[in-house]
Amino acid sequence: MESATVTGSSRLLAGGLGWRRRALNITMTALIAAAFVIALIPLISLVYEVAKRGIPGLSLEFFTEDARGQIGEGGGAAHAIVGTLVITGVASVISVPIGIMAAIYLNEYGTGRLRRALTFFVDVMTGIPSIVAGLFAYALFELFLGPGIRLGVMGSVALSVLMIPIVIRAAEEVLKIVPDHLREASYALGTPKWKTITKVVLPTAFAGLVTGVMIAVARIVGETAPLLVTTGVVDSMNSDPFNGRMQNLAVYAYNEYRSPGVFKQAAYDKAWAAALTLIAIVMLLNIAARLVYRRYKTEIR
Amino acid sequence: MSQVDTTTNAGQLLAAASGGRRRLGDRVFSRTAVVSAVTILALLAGVAMFLVSEGLPALTASASELPEGKSFVDYVAPLAFGTVLASAIAALVAVPLAVGVALFIPHVAPPRMALTLGYLVDLLAAIPSIVYGLWGIFVLGPAAVPVLKWLEERLGWLPFFEGPASATGRTMLVAGLVLAVMILPIVSAVAREVFAQTPRKLQEGAQALGATRWEMIRIVVLPFGRSSVISGAMLGLGRALGETMAVTIILSVSGAVTFNLISQANPSTIAANIALNFPESSGLAINALIATGLVLFAITLVTNMAARAVIARHEHE
Amino acid sequence: MNSSKWLAVIVTAAVLVVGVAACGDSGEDTASGNGGSSVSGEFAGAGSSAQQAAQEAWMAEFENQNSGVTISYDPVGSGGGREQFIAGGVSFAGSDAALSTEEDELSKAEKRCAPGELIEIPDYISPIAIIYNLPGVEVLQLDPETLAKIFNQEITSWDDQAIAADNPGVELPDTRITPVNRSDESGTTENFTEYLSEVVPSVWTHEVSGDWPVKGGEAASGTSGVVEAVAAGEGAIGYADASQASELGHAKIKVGSEYAEPTPEAAAKVLEESPLDKELSPGKHTMAYKLDRKTEAEGVYPIVLTSYLIACTKYDSADEAAAVKAYLEYVISPEGQELAAEQAGSAPLSPALTSKVTPAIEAIEAG
Numbered sequence: 013m014e015s016a017t018v019t020g021s022s023r024l025l026a027g028g029l030g031w032r033r034r035a036l037n038i039t040m041t042a043l044i045a046a047a048f049v050i051a052l053i054p055l056i057s058l059v060y061e062v063a064k065r066g067i068p069g070l071s072l073e074f075f076t077e078d079a080r081g082q083i084g085e086g087g088g089a090a091h092a093i094v095g096t097l098v099i100t101g102v103a104s105v106i107s108v109p110i111g112i113m114a115a116i117y118l119n120e121y122g123t124g125r126l127r128r129a130l131t132f133f134v135d136v137m138t139g140i141p142s143i144v145a146g147l148f149a150y151a152l153f154e155l156f157l158g159p160g161i162r163l164g165v166m167g168s169v170a171l172s173v174l175m176i177p178i179v180i181r182a183a184e185e186v187l188k189i190v191p192d193h194l195r196e197a198s199y200a201l202g203t204p205k206w207k208t209i210t211k212v213v214l215p216t217a218f219a220g221l222v223t224g225v226m227i228a229v230a231r232i233v234g235e236t237a238p239l240l241v242t243t244g245v246v247d248s249m250n251s252d253p254f255n256g257r258m259q260n261l262a263v264y265a266y267n268e269y270r271s272p273g274v275f276k277q278a279a280y281d282k283a284w285a286a287a288l289t290l291i292a293i294v295m296l297l298n299i300a301a302r303l304v305y306r307r308y309k310t311e312i313r
Numbered sequence: 314m315s316q317v318d319t320t321t322n323a324g325q326l327l328a329a330a331s332g333g334r335r336r337l338g339d340r341v342f343s344r345t346a347v348v349s350a351v352t353i354l355a356l357l358a359g360v361a362m363f364l365v366s367e368g369l370p371a372l373t374a375s376a377s378e379l380p381e382g383k384s385f386v387d388y389v390a391p392l393a394f395g396t397v398l399a400s401a402i403a404a405l406v407a408v409p410l411a412v413g414v415a416l417f418i419p420h421v422a423p424p425r426m427a428l429t430l431g432y433l434v435d436l437l438a439a440i441p442s443i444v445y446g447l448w449g450i451f452v453l454g455p456a457a458v459p460v461l462k463w464l465e466e467r468l469g470w471l472p473f474f475e476g477p478a479s480a481t482g483r484t485m486l487v488a489g490l491v492l493a494v495m496i497l498p499i500v501s502a503v504a505r506e507v508f509a510q511t512p513r514k515l516q517e518g519a520q521a522l523g524a525t526r527w528e529m530i531r532i533v534v535l536p537f538g539r540s541s542v543i544s545g546a547m548l549g550l551g552r553a554l555g556e557t558m559a560v561t562i563i564l565s566v567s568g569a570v571t572f573n574l575i576s577q578a579n580p581s582t583i584a585a586n587i588a589l590n591f592p593e594s595s596g597l598a599i600n601a602l603i604a605t606g607l608v609l610f611a612i613t614l615v616t617n618m619a620a621r622a623v624i625a626r627h628e629h630e
Numbered sequence: 631m632n633s634s635k636w637l638a639v640i641v642t643a644a645v646l647v648v649g650v651a652a653c654g655d656s657g658e659d660t661a662s663g664n665g666g667s668s669v670s671g672e673f674a675g676a677g678s679s680a681q682q683a684a685q686e687a688w689m690a691e692f693e694n695q696n697s698g699v700t701i702s703y704d705p706v707g708s709g710g711g712r713e714q715f716i717a718g719g720v721s722f723a724g725s726d727a728a729l730s731t732e733e734d735e736l737s738k739a740e741k742r743c744a745p746g747e748l749i750e751i752p753d754y755i756s757p758i759a760i761i762y763n764l765p766g767v768e769v770l771q772l773d774p775e776t777l778a779k780i781f782n783q784e785i786t787s788w789d790d791q792a793i794a795a796d797n798p799g800v801e802l803p804d805t806r807i808t809p810v811n812r813s814d815e816s817g818t819t820e821n822f823t824e825y826l827s828e829v830v831p832s833v834w835t836h837e838v839s840g841d842w843p844v845k846g847g848e849a850a851s852g853t854s855g856v857v858e859a860v861a862a863g864e865g866a867i868g869y870a871d872a873s874q875a876s877e878l879g880h881a882k883i884k885v886g887s888e889y890a891e892p893t894p895e896a897a898a899k900v901l902e903e904s905p906l907d908k909e910l911s912p913g914k915h916t917m918a919y920k921l922d923r924k925t926e927a928e929g930v931y932p933i934v935l936t937s938y939l940i941a942c943t944k945y946d947s948a949d950e951a952a953a954v955k956a957y958l959e960y961v962i963s964p965e966g967q968e969l970a971a972e973q974a975g976s977a978p979l980s981p982a983l984t985s986k987v988t989p990a991i992e993a994i995e996a997g
Contacts, residue, residue, distance in 0.1 A: 040527040057453075137551075147363075148360050148364075182503060185545075230498075234439075273973050294436075483848070483850070564849075565859070591707070592706050
């Protein structure tokens, strides 16, 4: 790697810093900056639209009341907010430990067929359609608990199926670039492998791991299709994932949009407000993750 | 890897010399890691078994029993085509953009802004898929209508822009673009992490030898991150292949296999087709839908195999 | 403040928000209910999303009057609802199509209810409006044949002779017609195609089904999708639940010699003029209607969606039976039907129909 750099750079230097190299540099830099600006345009448009349409739907009622017994324009989404937090929380509790341990396996321990199989199939798992994950979770629980079962934790299981491959993939990439010399130094001091991993490798990769988990959480927090078939739809508050149906913001928004009833604008307002709340939740989590990142980021010398 | 092995062995010898307790820690930890790996494979096997057992009745049924009275192959072919087409558009647009974004933040942007800018792009990942769907039909679609008309007028001789241009903008092109925006943050986040971690000394080495910023990027950063970018692209592609809600809401699904990107007659994607038809289906129709899920599984498998082959080839250079 | 203090602030805030929200328990929210009632428990229904808005209104009002009950309704679609009902996963189902004899659906449902009997009654009637987006054309009149040809993509321009013939004196632009249909399988599609194939079978030769049979049109998902697509495309025409499309123009359809408007009253009248489908109504309490869409009676609008309620006369638990009976009694009551008309835009069951379906609900054994 290093020799390639030296060779490549030397060849360039031999030609001198002519106008051609300078022009190419400026062009490519401009293109890269342009890519960033292009990427920002849909973001700004999206956030603007959601904010514009969602703010009318926000109110104290929206955050503190559920929809039980509410007809027409009244009612809030408190039950949906709690539901989203619970379902996503349980999904993360399931996915993150397993995902990181599996990434550790792939990167630090794995050899031979198990490693190759896992790598390959994790890639495949990233392509599972969200609704298939939902159907699978439903079939799994139906096997043990009979038909028509609807539980918050079923949604979490379906979301875990979607979350785990992202956690593994991102964690693996981050663990891979922790340089070997850190590990070697640790072994040279006689530290056992597991301690090396937990005290040297993981802390070095910590910031990147947090980013990976954040990507995975963001991916699943807005999922609708799998939750429609697993957690059901309900108007009342329920914070117990193991008992009964649970509403969540994504399904709530989808329902308000799909069946607005006669008071169409109020329903649409609530749908957009729910979407805005979802984005706000992920934003808050992201901010927390970023602060962690800033604090614990270690640079590789 | 062999250097680490030697050191590991030496470390283990040292550890053995200092007593059996450490070996227990190692055993427990490595067992946990292996168990996690196996659990995930078991989960995946479970999903695969589910797809196969529920899909099999449809695969073996005759054409007359299946929805639309076609054989299964005829039923799933346009769906598979649509899936691949939409995802291809998404990947072609998103990956270059994502690489640009991932290069911009650590290497081109002012360092103080880097974190905030990265955060902004990651925000795209926070947006729920229904919102993308609604944005597609309320904002991007209508905005695209004049563009589609222009494409039909100027480039209508290409099979992609044959037209007639849709009046609502809910076309394959728009759906592909929305998918591109959806997968952009995934690809760019993975790429950004890796580009940011390009070893300083390599970068400084190139710069010391007089390379311009772009040259340093081309010679040091890109090769360093190439396989990670491909991995990130695969993650993004997986998301695009399996995306259900946004495509269901946006795409005007009323056609068969066609490369026409701007009309109202588009093939559906496998995931969107399941979402659209599952609610009202019963019996064999449900089996057929799940069997299409199995086909999607297979498509993802093949794409990933190809990507892995590409990565492996580069790593040997 | 340094970053860890910010972190602490954010985490505390998040915990507080979750705590407040979770503690705002629903039991204290029933401001208007008297709360006192003998029915209690939890039960669920599932099925047609066309009925969803109505079911939500019914559930909400019923829960207000009976605070001990929690009801939920999963809008998974009619097919899913029927399947879950047969499997015993839900206490009642909403379905846009009556239980059919295909795959023994009807007998399986009867078996689920045994030793009790199967109940199937219409509880939701809604007109399907033909909505269009044609700036400058306030009133549009169409006869069934023209309507079929438009949706069959045989007539492609708004200034076609056939349309002009139905609308004398109206200035029709030469805009291309964009026919909008449902991309998902739907009861609305099934009812609309049933109308077309019964009234103009020479033009509409396609099989009746919940899947739109003509390729190449603009397809949208859900009623909202169709409404939004028509609103977005100039020259678009589509079919959707009338109550969801109040801001768009509704075409008047020729019935007999008059042009009828899609009002709830006109829609409900169709049911009055129609006989029961004997094959699909084997039991004492099953009432599946064979809608007479060719009717030329006055004040009738024949393009309607009839949605059914499917339940049993006996349930495993006495509490469940009592609660379900009380709920369904409310659903078919005049107050309940008025509420649905207000909130979901449906047509209330006529008094004649109400008296026909009441015995079925009364047969639920809640003792």
